[in-house]
Amino acid sequence: MTVLSCSGLSRRFGDVQAVDDVSFAIAEGETYGLLGPNGAGKTTTISMITGVLEPDAGEVVVAGQPMSTSAIAAKRLVGYVPQELALYPDLTGRENLRFFASLYGAARSRVDHVLDVVGLTDRAGDLAREYSGGMKRRLNVAIGLLHEPRLLVLDEPTAGVDPQSRNQIMDNVRALAAEGMAILYTTHYMEEAERLCDRVGVIDSGRLVAEGTRRELVEQLGERDRISLLLDGDLAHAATMLGDIRDVKSVAVHGNGLELVVDDARECLPLVLSAVTSNGVVVRSVEVDEPNLETVFLHLTGKALRE
Numbered sequence: 001m002t003v004l005s006c007s008g009l010s011r012r013f014g015d016v017q018a019v020d021d022v023s024f025a026i027a028e029g030e031t032y033g034l035l036g037p038n039g040a041g042k043t044t045t046i047s048m049i050t051g052v053l054e055p056d057a058g059e060v061v062v063a064g065q066p067m068s069t070s071a072i073a074a075k076r077l078v079g080y081v082p083q084e085l086a087l088y089p090d091l092t093g094r095e096n097l098r099f100f101a102s103l104y105g106a107a108r109s110r111v112d113h114v115l116d117v118v119g120l121t122d123r124a125g126d127l128a129r130e131y132s133g134g135m136k137r138r139l140n141v142a143i144g145l146l147h148e149p150r151l152l153v154l155d156e157p158t159a160g161v162d163p164q165s166r167n168q169i170m171d172n173v174r175a176l177a178a179e180g181m182a183i184l185y186t187t188h189y190m191e192e193a194e195r196l197c198d199r200v201g202v203i204d205s206g207r208l209v210a211e212g213t214r215r216e217l218v219e220q221l222g223e224r225d226r227i228s229l230l231l232d233g234d235l236a237h238a239a240t241m242l243g244d245i246r247d248v249k250s251v252a253v254h255g256n257g258l259e260l261v262v263d264d265a266r267e268c269l270p271l272v273l274s275a276v277t278s279n280g281v282v283v284r285s286v287e288v289d290e291p292n293l294e295t296v297f298l299h300l301t302g303k304a305l306r307e
């Protein structure tokens, strides 16, 4: 079921077309990564999705509710974790959550639950100003979860946070998606997008220039996963055996080795290794080459994500 649907979103600031005819959708339980270089239009897109900013054209619908700056019903369905921290440093973690719970009309019983979700129960009585940057960010995630949103929007939630908080936030995203929440995630860390996102959209100069899974995007560029094997034994026979595996698209013999083009290297590596070794061949080394989103991104935008 579709939770978020954006169609034809556009927004201009003076001479700058910040967002230009952007359409995409996110399903229940899906994590969608919005990637783009600085100034590409990610925050403007998110602001329209969360009802902070009115689009010049196009529409946002969240679980059947049209979004606008005055759409209370639609806003109740969205949890937003902004780039800028929004919390009160002189209140404790728990007091911050109680304050936001009353503001959002969320049940007070949610406070302890969301503290537990983000792993801050032990520090709930400490002032927010004493939290590390990562803990503040986790408190912000907790605030975004108070009113049980259907869609959670995270704008660079791991920028500048310590590795422990980063892992915690990523684990949270996985668990929330597994429970059926739709997640919109922006990040400057490509490996995070690869690990976390079911699909990504690449935005550049306000336009959505590509969209899909890592594999789909990589294939659009004509890139494929490859496995290189260095072997001792009957290579020709091993090559024939490997050619029979469905996901293996081609096998080439190079000296003592084989080079395979495959659909999904991680998925078919165990099959490849068992096919080769069942034949008495000894594997001396294995190398896996998975073209990544960084390659796709550079190709599409001509920029590195963290430029």
Ligand SMILES: Nc1ncnc2c1ncn2[C@@H]1O[C@H](COP(=O)(O)OP(=O)(O)OP(=O)(O)O)[C@@H](O)[C@H]1O
Binding pocket: 013, 014, 016, 017, 018, 036, 037, 038, 039, 040, 041, 042, 043, 044, 045
């Ligand atoms: N309130 C505003 N007034 C004028 N121009 C704006 C405003 N907000 C955004 N812009 C411009 O719109 C374009 C898109 O900005 P936006 O903040 O959406 O990009 P972004 O992809 O989120 O960038 P970053 O990764 O740096 O946060 C930029 O050229 C920016 O300067």
